[in-house]
Amino acid sequence: MGSVRKRGNTWYYTIEMAPVNGKRKRIERTATGAKTKKEAIKIMLEVEEDIKKGFNYVDNGKTSYADFLKIxxxxxxxxxxxxxxxxxxxxxxxxxxxxxxSYQLNQLSPSIIQNFIDSNIDKYSFSTIDSYLAVIKASLKYAVHPCHYIKQNPAEYITLKKKKDDTVIDKEKDFISQEKFINILNMFCKNSWQYALLMIAYNTGMRKGELLALNWSNIDLENKVIHITNNAIRVLVSEGSLKLARPKTISSIRDISFSDDLLAILKTLKKTQSIERLGFGKDYIVNDFVFKKKDGSFVNFPDVDTMVKAIKRKIGSDFHLHQLRHTHATMLVESGASLKSTMMRLGHSNVNTTIEVYAANTKTLQDESAEKFEEYINKLSAK
Incomplete structure (x- = not known):
């Protein structure tokens, strides 16, 4: 049982904590808001109850947010x-x-966090600020439980509103026309890794990391199927600059069938690599990667970055490899493929991702929806 005492006009409570190295441990805190002894005792009893539940009153939220982020x-x-x-x-x-x-955890308030978010909204993109807020929310949630440094998450109900300019997103810029894609392909030799990588991305919708992780053992040339089992991760040059890992979701581990055209490209690439291996002899770097340079070394993220920059200069407009994934998805839906099969081919874990990101932005589907709605109205009018 603790005790209370008054100094001047302020009430304080003292609580006996568990001994540390055999020595008694007590904490004394201000009974904030207490005007009488009875009110101070009530606050003390509430604190004792919180301690029983695991709240860290030894720290009492005084750890700086910077130090806690490290923890x-x-x-x-x-x-x-x-x-x-x-x-x-x-x-x-x-x-x-x-x-x-520099704020202590117990000093962080919703208004302070909201001001931080609002003050940066014009400096950075919406996605960047959204990431900041996600980090703040997740870290302070951890401070509440299991750490018990604070009792409530001050960021829990913080919201991020999109700017007016962000409310309308032009998804058309992520679609590559066939004419534009042919112009891009014409930059590279048909037996190069660049040509093959672009064609596979365009015809399968594979992610960049999935492409770079691809091994010949993952490709069944006889049955024309690609088995996606790994994902390449960009790491620091000092760490080897490429790391293979299992995909984040089970849905990303999948099989993708491909056409005879892609089969021919893959066979050409494999033949070219065999010739290059003979040319380099013992200096050739042996590995099973599908995409590799003339000496056998694997194609890495910086190599793809260099290719993308060259494409941008050539076509005179923005380009990124993920546009080929968007394009493949759009073509799948417009060709009549079901949302379920499209989701499985792209490795989405949720069909809503397929609907929201791709299907809702295809002109063909929009036109079909308008036509079907018009037919429905006409039928109602005819009754």
Whole structure:
């Protein structure tokens, strides 16, 4: 049982904690808001109850947010999340700490966090600010439970409103016309890794990491099927600059069938690599990667970045490899493929992703919806 006492006009409570190294441990805190002894005792009893439930009253939320973010990164993020997620969190935290890091956890309030979000909305993209907010919410959730540094998450109900300019997103820019794609292909030799990578991306909708992780053992040339089992992750050059990992979701592990045209391209690529291996002899770097350079070394993210930059200069407009995935998805839906089969081919874990990102933005489907609605209205009018 604790005790209360009054100094001047302020009431304080003292609570006996568990002994540390055989020594008694007590904490004394201000009974904030208490005007009488009875009110101070009530606050003390509430605190004792919170301590029984695990709330960290020894710290009492006095740890700085910057220090706690390190605790969170070391004890949770680094141990439970994928490499790319950990790297992204570290990057976002560097931009959060200058504004919020000096606050104690118990000083962070919804208004302080909201002001931080609002003050940055015009400086960075919506997705960047959304990532900042996600890091803040997740870290402070961890501070509540299991750490019990604070009792409530001050960021829990913080919202991020899109700017007017962000409300209308032009998805058409992510679609590559056939004419534009042919112009891009004409930049490269038909037996090059660039040509093959672009064609596979265009015809399968595979992600960049899935393409770079592709091994010849993953490709069944006889049955024309690609088995996607790994995903390449961009890492620091000091760490080898390429890391293979299992995809994040089970749905990403999938089989993709391909056409005779793609079969011919793959056979040409494999033949070219055999010739290059003979040419380099013992200096050839032996591995099973599908995409590799003349000396056998695997194609890495920087190599793809260089290819993309060259394409941008050539076509005089924006281009990124993910546009080929968008294009493939759009063509699938417009050709009549079901949403379920499209979802499975693209490796989406949720069919809503397929609907929202692709199907809703295809002109063919929009036109069909308008026609069907008009037919329905005409039938009603005829009755």
């Amino acid at each position: 969170w990164m070391d004890n949770y993020v680094s141990k439970n999340l994928a490499y790319n997620s950990v790297r992204a969190y570290k990057f976002h935290i560097k931009n959060i700490i200058p504004s919020l890091g």
